Amino acid sequence: MLTGERVALVTGASRGIGAATAHALAATGTTMIIHYGSDRAAAAAVVDSIVAAGGRATKVRADLSRPDGPEVLMQQFDSALTDLGLDPGLDILVNNAGINRRGAIERVTTDDFDHHVALNQRAPFFVTQHALPRMREGGRIVNISSGSARYASPEVISYAMTKGAIEVFTRTLAADIGKRGITVNAVAPAALDTDMNAHWLRGNDQAHTAAAAATALRTLATAADIADIVVFLASDAAGAITGQVIDATNGNRL
Numbered sequence: 001m002l003t004g005e006r007v008a009l010v011t012g013a014s015r016g017i018g019a020a021t022a023h024a025l026a027a028t029g030t031t032m033i034i035h036y037g038s039d040r041a042a043a044a045a046v047v048d049s050i051v052a053a054g055g056r057a058t059k060v061r062a063d064l065s066r067p068d069g070p071e072v073l074m075q076q077f078d079s080a081l082t083d084l085g086l087d088p089g090l091d092i093l094v095n096n097a098g099i100n101r102r103g104a105i106e107r108v109t110t111d112d113f114d115h116h117v118a119l120n121q122r123a124p125f126f127v128t129q130h131a132l133p134r135m136r137e138g139g140r141i142v143n144i145s146s147g148s149a150r151y152a153s154p155e156v157i158s159y160a161m162t163k164g165a166i167e168v169f170t171r172t173l174a175a176d177i178g179k180r181g182i183t184v185n186a187v188a189p190a191a192l193d194t195d196m197n198a199h200w201l202r203g204n205d206q207a208h209t210a211a212a213a214a215t216a217l218r219t220l221a222t223a224a225d226i227a228d229i230v231v232f233l234a235s236d237a238a239g240a241i242t243g244q245v246i247d248a249t250n251g252n253r254l
Contacts (some may be wrong), residue, residue, distance in 0.1 A: 012097030120162035174243030190249035215253025
């Protein structure tokens, strides 16, 4: 077994912020466990890209919208470490997997609401619950929130509610597990041109311009920008930061 090597698990890492974070962490020498829910080919492409660059990575699949998804994920995680010849243990957990079904309150269906809660709120809670016994002292947990938890966005009301819950989870968990030297923080982006937002933002110049105009910097952050913040929070340099939400919205609606 190999020892002394940092291991990170990133959920929803086949695309967008998750994929960018996986690449950025891998560049620091961290072994990456790439979780995906359905797009096996995209996850394999992330793994192949990391390996081609000299890193170490493998992929695991679990449907985190299911009640048993977090437990299945961590079982797959354990098997992945064995296959890689690594000692059991986890150093970095990035709870990134999520969905955004846009709609003001009159358009949100029960199915929309339940899916938001299942994947954006319940899954990170129980992924973390199952991950904590595996986390080494001095570990890092980074949750992906959203600027919509801070400012009012009626068009994503259901989604924003789950991200508000993630921020409460972040602060409360940090207070609970700080005694183990584990930090817990969240990063809150605004709209990004990722696959999750493609249906309303990508290729829509009017929507892109309006979203950028709502920021102080008059531009949108990228998935790579968010990944850089996650890497910092996962580093030794951020050891004194915990229970915080890092606003990464380019100054959205200040």
